[in-house]
Structure formats: C-alpha cells, structure tokens
Amino acid sequence: MRPVRSAARAMLASLFVVDGVRHLINPEAKVESARWILDKVGPMLEKTDPRIPTDPRTIVRAKAAADVVAGLALATGHLTRPAAAVLAAGLVPTTAASLGSPSEDQPTSLLKNLGLLGGLLLAAADTEGRPGLRYRTTHAVDRSQRAMKRAAKTAKRDARIAAMSAAAARKLPG
Incomplete structure (x- = not known):
C-alpha cells in the first residue's frame, strides 16, 4: 500500500x-x-x-x-x-x-x-496503517493502569508474605 x-x-x-x-x-x-x-x-x-x-x-x-x-x-x-x-x-x-x-x-x-x-x-x-494518536494515548493509559494494578497486587502479596514471615520469626526461639 x-x-x-x-x-x-x-x-x-x-x-x-x-x-x-x-x-x-x-x-x-x-x-x-x-x-x-x-x-x-x-x-x-x-x-x-x-x-x-x-x-x-x-x-x-x-x-x-x-x-x-x-x-x-x-x-x-x-x-x-x-x-x-x-x-x-x-x-x-x-x-x-x-x-x-x-x-x-x-x-x-x-x-x-x-x-x-x-x-x-x-x-x-491518513495514519498510513499505524495507530493514530488517540489510539496510542488510550492504550498507553490502559497499559499504565494495568501496570499500576499489577504493582499494587504484588505489593499486597509481598506485604502479606512479609507479615507472615515476621509472625513466624517471632515464634522462633531466641
């Protein structure tokens, strides 16, 4: 084309x-x-x-x-x-x-x-088959929102693991 x-x-x-x-x-x-x-x-x-x-x-x-x-x-x-x-x-x-x-x-x-x-x-x-600016900005926002949700989920999981590790460490003698 x-x-x-x-x-x-x-x-x-x-x-x-x-x-x-x-x-x-x-x-x-x-x-x-x-x-x-x-x-x-x-x-x-x-x-x-x-x-x-x-x-x-x-x-x-x-x-x-x-x-x-x-x-x-x-x-x-x-x-x-x-x-x-x-x-x-x-x-x-x-x-x-x-x-x-x-x-x-x-x-x-x-x-x-x-x-x-x-x-x-x-x-x-004509964008010559490439995504236009509106498409790119919309998808960039969607990608950043997904990345933020993933980061929040990972942070919660890491906090839960850290809390369980701290509780287990308190039960250890010494």
Missing part, C-alpha cells in the same frame, strides 16, 4: 505546487479574487493584529508560498498530515473566492475544489 499512498500524495500535491509557483511568479491572476475575500475579512484581520498584511498581492504570494512548501512536503512524504491540513485550510478561501466570482466554469471549479478538499482531508487523516 505504501507505493499507492506515495503516488496518490504526489499527484494530489502536484496541483498545489504548480499553481503555487505560477502565482508566486505572477500573483496578478489571483489578486481580484483575493481582494473580494479581503473586503469581507480584511477589517477583522486588522482588528485582530495590525501586523497581518491586508494587501491582496501579498496575501496571494503568501498563500502561494505556503502551497508550494506544503505541497512539496506532502509529495515527498515529510509531515504529510500537517501539510495536507495546511493545503486544506488554504483551499477554503480559494473555494469561497471562486463562488464570489461569476464565471462560466464556476460549478466545475467548485466541484474540483471540493474534490481536492476531500482528498486533502483523507490525506490529513
């Missing part, structure tokens, strides 16, 4: 890497859709932290850089779950922007983005 996972991740990531590089070189193609989103979210960002840039060109380049880095991480198998989560989070405003821009290919774009989002969510949840 490993080669299938690796190939699927590389194919999924390729779109983000290629688009990211394209938008790093020429951010003007996405500035208008970014402006549409920033008109709605920009005032909230300025209230939250005035250091966050609200220039559409800067936002497009930052998202493109994040897409390239996360896409390369996903494609190469390094930090695949966080990389997929970053790509999925970046895809949400992109999908919202495509909804706001009237075009002929809007339904196709929406379905493509939803399909990519589904693939990214699967990649973010």
Whole structure:
C-alpha cells in the first residue's frame, strides 16, 4: 500500500505546487479574487493584529508560498498530515473566492475544489496503517493502569508474605 499512498500524495500535491509557483511568479491572476475575500475579512484581520498584511498581492504570494512548501512536503512524504491540513485550510478561501466570482466554469471549479478538499482531508487523516494518536494515548493509559494494578497486587502479596514471615520469626526461639 505504501507505493499507492506515495503516488496518490504526489499527484494530489502536484496541483498545489504548480499553481503555487505560477502565482508566486505572477500573483496578478489571483489578486481580484483575493481582494473580494479581503473586503469581507480584511477589517477583522486588522482588528485582530495590525501586523497581518491586508494587501491582496501579498496575501496571494503568501498563500502561494505556503502551497508550494506544503505541497512539496506532502509529495515527498515529510509531515504529510500537517501539510495536507495546511493545503486544506488554504483551499477554503480559494473555494469561497471562486463562488464570489461569476464565471462560466464556476460549478466545475467548485466541484474540483471540493474534490481536492476531500482528498486533502483523507490525506490529513491518513495514519498510513499505524495507530493514530488517540489510539496510542488510550492504550498507553490502559497499559499504565494495568501496570499500576499489577504493582499494587504484588505489593499486597509481598506485604502479606512479609507479615507472615515476621509472625513466624517471632515464634522462633531466641
């Protein structure tokens, strides 16, 4: 299953890497859709932290850089779950922007983005057949509880043996 996972991740990531590089070189193609989103979210960002840039060109380049880095991480198998989560989070405003821009290919774009989002969510949840963090922590707690019960039982038995040995020793002459 490993080669299938690796190939699927590389194919999924390729779109983000290629688009990211394209938008790093020429951010003007996405500035208008970014402006549409920033008109709605920009005032909230300025209230939250005035250091966050609200220039559409800067936002497009930052998202493109994040897409390239996360896409390369996903494609190469390094930090695949966080990389997929970053790509999925970046895809949400992109999908919202495509909804706001009237075009002929809007339904196709929406379905493509939803399909990519589904693939990214699967990649973010994929543990590659290994137990997930929740499973490991639950079982670690269970193992420690069993170990504590065993230790308590052993301590009681040892205390009982020690008490019987002390009683027997008191009965001995001398």
